Amino acid sequence: MRWKGLIFVVVFISAIFLLGIIFSDSWIESKLEDTGTSFNGARVDIDNLQFSLTQLFIKWDRLQITDPDQTMKNRIETGKCEFDLEFLPLLSNKIIIESFMITDIRTNTDRTEDGAISDDEKFKTPSVFQETADYLKQEVSDVVSPRFSSLKQNANVDSIIKVLDLKSISKIANLQNEIELSYQTWEKKISELKIEDDVKNVETQIKSIDINNIKTADQYYAAVKNVDNIYKTINTTSTELTDIQKSLTKDITNMSSMVTEVDDWIEEDYKRALSLAKIPDINAENISKLIFGERVVNQISSYLGYISTAREYTRTYKSAKPEKQSPPRLKGQDIYFYNKNARPDFWIKKLNLSGYTENNIKLSGLISNIVSDQRQIGDNTKLELKGNNDKGAEVTLNGLFDYLTENPKENFNFQYRGFSLADYKISNSRFLPNKIKRGTGLIASKLALESNQVEGEIAFNGKNLRFDMSLPDRKLNEIEKIIQSALNDISTVNFSAKVRGTSEKLDFLITSNLDEILMNKIGSIVNERFEKAKADIKRRVDSEISKYRADLNKIVSEKQNLLQNELNKYEKLLAVEKNRADEKKEEIEEIYEKEKSKLEDKIKDFFKP
Amino acid sequence: MFGIELLAKLIKILRSAASPHQIAAGFVIGMIIGLTPFWTLHNMILIFILIIVNINIGTAIFSFLLFSAIAYLIDPLFHSLGYFLLVDMEGLKDFWTFLYNLPLVALSRYNNTVVIGSLLIALILSLPTYFLAKIGVIYYRENIDSRIQKWKLIQAIKGSKIYSFYEKIRNIGD
Numbered sequence: 001m002r003w004k005g006l007i008f009v010v011v012f013i014s015a016i017f018l019l020g021i022i023f024s025d026s027w028i029e030s031k032l033e034d035t036g037t038s039f040n041g042a043r044v045d046i047d048n049l050q051f052s053l054t055q056l057f058i059k060w061d062r063l064q065i066t067d068p069d070q071t072m073k074n075r076i077e078t079g080k081c082e083f084d085l086e087f088l089p090l091l092s093n094k095i096i097i098e099s100f101m102i103t104d105i106r107t108n109t110d111r112t113e114d115g116a117i118s119d120d121e122k123f124k125t126p127s128v129f130q131e132t133a134d135y136l137k138q139e140v141s142d143v144v145s146p147r148f149s150s151l152k153q154n155a156n157v158d159s160i161i162k163v164l165d166l167k168s169i170s171k172i173a174n175l176q177n178e179i180e181l182s183y184q185t186w187e188k189k190i191s192e193l194k195i196e197d198d199v200k201n202v203e204t205q206i207k208s209i210d211i212n213n214i215k216t217a218d219q220y221y222a223a224v225k226n227v228d229n230i231y232k233t234i235n236t237t238s239t240e241l242t243d244i245q246k247s248l249t250k251d252i253t254n255m256s257s258m259v260t261e262v263d264d265w266i267e268e269d270y271k272r273a274l275s276l277a278k279i280p281d282i283n284a285e286n287i288s289k290l291i292f293g294e295r296v297v298n299q300i301s302s303y304l305g306y307i308s309t310a311r312e313y314t315r316t317y318k319s320a321k322p323e324k325q326s327p328p329r330l331k332g333q334d335i336y337f338y339n340k341n342a343r344p345d346f347w348i349k350k351l352n353l354s355g356y357t358e359n360n361i362k363l364s365g366l367i368s369n370i371v372s373d374q375r376q377i378g379d380n381t382k383l384e385l386k387g388n389n390d391k392g393a394e395v396t397l398n399g400l401f402d403y404l405t406e407n408p409k410e411n412f413n414f415q416y417r418g419f420s421l422a423d424y425k426i427s428n429s430r431f432l433p434n435k436i437k438r439g440t441g442l443i444a445s446k447l448a449l450e451s452n453q454v455e456g457e458i459a460f461n462g463k464n465l466r467f468d469m470s471l472p473d474r475k476l477n478e479i480e481k482i483i484q485s486a487l488n489d490i491s492t493v494n495f496s497a498k499v500r501g502t503s504e505k506l507d508f509l510i511t512s513n514l515d516e517i518l519m520n521k522i523g524s525i526v527n528e529r530f531e532k533a534k535a536d537i538k539r540r541v542d543s544e545i546s547k548y549r550a551d552l553n554k555i556v557s558e559k560q561n562l563l564q565n566e567l568n569k570y571e572k573l574l575a576v577e578k579n580r581a582d583e584k585k586e587e588i589e590e591i592y593e594k595e596k597s598k599l600e601d602k603i604k605d606f607f608k609p
Numbered sequence: 610m611f612g613i614e615l616l617a618k619l620i621k622i623l624r625s626a627a628s629p630h631q632i633a634a635g636f637v638i639g640m641i642i643g644l645t646p647f648w649t650l651h652n653m654i655l656i657f658i659l660i661i662v663n664i665n666i667g668t669a670i671f672s673f674l675l676f677s678a679i680a681y682l683i684d685p686l687f688h689s690l691g692y693f694l695l696v697d698m699e700g701l702k703d704f705w706t707f708l709y710n711l712p713l714v715a716l717s718r719y720n721n722t723v724v725i726g727s728l729l730i731a732l733i734l735s736l737p738t739y740f741l742a743k744i745g746v747i748y749y750r751e752n753i754d755s756r757i758q759k760w761k762l763i764q765a766i767k768g769s770k771i772y773s774f775y776e777k778i779r780n781i782g783d
Contacts, residue, residue, distance in 0.1 A: 001662060002660065002662070005662075009657050009661060091712035092713075092716075093715040093716050094715075321696060329681060329684045330646055330680070330681065330684055331723065332691060332723030333721065333723075334718075334720055335695040335720045337705050337709040338706070342706075343710075
């Protein structure tokens with residue numbers, strides 16, 4: 001035993017304990033800030049965190065969560081917070097918090113310094129709904145094409161065709177080669193047929209049967225046998241010809257169906273030309289997407305982002321057999337072992353929230369059971385938040401994260417009614433006036449998810465509206481002018497957005513009362529110009545491809561006729577020889593009948609008395 | 610240069626006053642700490658044992674450095690073995706689940722594939738390594754040491770002033 005060593009260990013442990021007491025606050029604070037920042041995608045700052053090892057509590061004076069979309073703003077800022085940790089679960093590596101109170105929450109507050117972080121610092125998790133969010137963004141960006149903002153829609157068809165590299169031309173050439181090769185094979189096959197030789201043999205055989213020389217029964221028998229052989233040869237050749245006919249018809253059908261694909265290729269080229277020209281379809285639905293799409297999609301995407309994170313986190317806990325990962329060296333993979341009767345690894349039983357929104361709405365609410373594995377507590381995570389202000393605005397938010405069963409489910413209901421729209425921006429679109437002077441609004445949204453199925457609805461209703469028509473710094477284009485003049489007479493704006501389906505098949509629809517109004521005003525002007533450009537491109541694509549297409553059709557029909565004629569010729573030859581054989585057979589039968597009647601007469605005479 | 614220093618250190622340890630048992634035990638403890646991820650409960654306990662009990666610390670450090678490098682190289686093997694033990698072996702699942710919720714044991718990070726995989730290999734190797742190391746030390750002292758001392762390199766080192774200084778100070782603090 002080394003006594004000096006023992007003393008060293010005792011001193012070392014004491015020093016660690018002492019340092020822990022001194023530095024644990026800043027250590028935990030920076031750890032929590034780093035984890036929060038990485039999850040949030042922008043800085044999370046905690047002020048003056050205090051941790052008591054003896055009393056097991058954590059408290060802080062202020063928490064700021066930066067809005068990742070506007071990094072000089074906090075999405076949420078809190079006042080003082082405090083919570084107690086249970087001691088015994090800590091020994092089992094579990095964090096259980098009975099009650100956690102966050103007071104003085106404020107939303108959308110200003111930051112003193114930028115809360116942006118680099119991409120490397122962001123937590124990267126494969127989003128379950130990434131494809132859905134991407135699809136929605138694509139739907140909106142397809143409509144908001146840069147060219148739409150300008151009505152000078154004179155598509156430069158020459159340069160488009162030059163850049164386009166019409167794929168159908170090379171595809172048609174390939175098909176033409178393929179078809180020619182196939183016809184060459186057929187030509188060779190048909191030329192190798194010995195039908196003409198067979199026909200000549202048959203003809204010689206038929207001619208060799210001399211009816212006048214049939215005198216005896218043996219001669220008759222030999223002639224009949226010859227005719228039978230001729231029939232056999234004709235039948236065999238005919239069957240061979242029929243088989244070839246069938247096979248050729250099948251090949252021709254295949255080739256014809258390949259030729260019909262040419263239309264699809266040309267259509268693809270046309271669509272690519274349109275997309276290069278950036279010419280959108282203008283209809284009522286697209287107008288809604290143009291004006292409200294971006295905002296709606298951002299809202300849905302951020303909901304889906306939170307849900308993806310929640311699901312990704314709980315997925316580790318729910319998997320019966322975790323997938324083998326490839327962690328960095330010496331890091332390994334932590335395996336979770338589920339025990340229904342054990343306490344969860346992480347559990348905040350009650351999280352009480354209270355505070356104010358930027359519109360001075362007093363908020364209060366409760367999030368219950370923020371837990372690592374819901375199955376261990378037999379309950380799901382619920383969120384209830386409500387608030388109001390003295391001007392009659394009310395807000396409620398209810399949410400449910402249900403991970404008790406195999407299929408994860410989430411449900412959100414959000415209602416914000418009676419709020420003032422003064423200075424409110426109902427759309428980020430440049431086509432709507434920047435702000436509203438006065439009006440009241442209602443937003444109601446619902447989102448329900450089960451597995452990868454999404455069903456959501458966002459409705460907005462703005463009443464007694466007066467738009468701020470002061471001109472922006474830049475010059476308005478023609479569309480913006482038309483929209484702004486139409487909005488002068490509008491006092492109500494409603495829109496409803498619906499999204500439904502899975503990432504593979506998603507329906508996304510936005511309708512609003514502005515659709516018809518604006519469609520009538522701008523649709524005819526815009527469509528007339530865009531339709532002309534579309535027609536130009538269509539005409540040009542068709543003219544570029546028509547020569548190749550015509551060549552292809554010509555080759556197909558020429559070769560087809562050639563082969564068919566060849567086969568018909570053989571068919572006719574065979575038919576002629578068959579007729580001859582029939583005639584010969586009839587002659588033989590006639591002779592037979594004659595000889596038979598002669599013989600019968602002789603027999604009768606012989607027996608006459 | 611590092612290789613020569615390491616060799617010199619090893620020779621120094623082998624020629625020290627420590628018993629073969631102390632050297633072998635130090636070597637095994639260093640091996641376990643080196644093969645398994647450092648910040649684990651069992652390593653902390655082993656370090657305290659190393660400090661408190663009369664085991665050769667120099668050998669442990671040498672062995673720790675050696676096996677840390679080996680551990681880095683064969684880490685994927687540890688991960689696969691750990692995954693096999695923790696996930697694929699259905700029969701052990703109840704046992705692991707029991708440990709997962711057991712106070713203090715849960716802090717040992719045994720549920721990490723590399724920790725459990727490397728620990729198992731280290732434990733399997735510890736007994737044979739101990740006996741091999743012990744036999745090796747005895748064999749060295751009896752058969753090899755006298756020959757090595759005759760090497761010109763060793764003579765040169767021993768003749769240097771630095772070595773004389775080391776000889777003077779090496780027993781201070783024992």
